[in-house]
Amino acid sequence: MSHASNLPTPALTPPYVAVIFTSLRPLGVDDGYDAAAEAIARLATTQPGYLGMDSVRDPATGLGITVAYWRDEEAVIAWRDQEEHAAARVEGRARWYDAFSLHVAKVERSYDFTRG
Amino acid sequence: MSHASNLPTPALTPPYVAVIFTSLRPLGVDDGYDAAAEAIARLATTQPGYLGMDSVRDPATGLGITVAYWRDEEAVIAWRDQEEHAAARVEGRARWYDAFSLHVAKVERSYDFTRG
Numbered sequence: 001m002s003h004a005s006n007l008p009t010p011a012l013t014p015p016y017v018a019v020i021f022t023s024l025r026p027l028g029v030d031d032g033y034d035a036a037a038e039a040i041a042r043l044a045t046t047q048p049g050y051l052g053m054d055s056v057r058d059p060a061t062g063l064g065i066t067v068a069y070w071r072d073e074e075a076v077i078a079w080r081d082q083e084e085h086a087a088a089r090v091e092g093r094a095r096w097y098d099a100f101s102l103h104v105a106k107v108e109r110s111y112d113f114t115r116g
Numbered sequence: 117m118s119h120a121s122n123l124p125t126p127a128l129t130p131p132y133v134a135v136i137f138t139s140l141r142p143l144g145v146d147d148g149y150d151a152a153a154e155a156i157a158r159l160a161t162t163q164p165g166y167l168g169m170d171s172v173r174d175p176a177t178g179l180g181i182t183v184a185y186w187r188d189e190e191a192v193i194a195w196r197d198q199e200e201h202a203a204a205r206v207e208g209r210a211r212w213y214d215a216f217s218l219h220v221a222k223v224e225r226s227y228d229f230t231r232g
Contacts, residue, residue, distance in 0.1 A: 007215050017221075100228065106222050
């Protein structure tokens with residue numbers, strides 16, 4: 001599962017689950033978000049069924065997309081209910097995000113490309 | 117389907133299909149990518165079954181994620197085979213991307229949040 005941190009998570013073998021989290025952050029606000037987001041991302045990598053994660057935010061617009069890949073629905077639910085993660089989500093609604101949407105999806109096919 | 121351009125695509129009613137495209141661009145290269153990507157994104161919005169799209173790239177790392185939402189698999193295939201889009205994908209492998217991965221997934225649930 002490990003790859004150079006800048007590279008996209010490679011193609012995986014379906015079926016697996018993608019959790020797509022798209023969010024809008026207020027601009028120019030230091031509210032503890034960066035450190036918390038990094039801690040939660042690190043915690044995710046230690047959870048059962050974790051397959052990979054890609055996360056990007058454009059600092060100019062505040063829009064970010066994080067996609068986490070999990071082995072199955074059970075892993076997604078366990079991560080949803082994980083204590084620190086659940087507490088972080090409360091903060092997210094309380095102050096970190098102006099808006100977000102989440103889509104949970106079963107991946108049916110995947111491919112990748114790396115320049116030779 | 118329209119929403120303020122900075123806001124995440126809102127939750128939609130499952131089932132629908134998410135196409136997750138994660139890519140790494142070389143840094144500091146002006147190779148016609150930005151104009152082409154904008155044109156292709158505009159073209160996507162005119163295709164049958166298009167539901168929405170979110171796209172973010174971090175200019176500091178070159179990593180980007182685009183998620184497009186489609187009504188069904190038929191819409192995904194039609195867009196894959198659309199002429200200008202197929203031509204752009206050839207350019208992508210030839211010069212625009214150092215690496216990418218693509219995951220096609222059926223969305224099973226979705227929710228969203230907007231600060232009141």
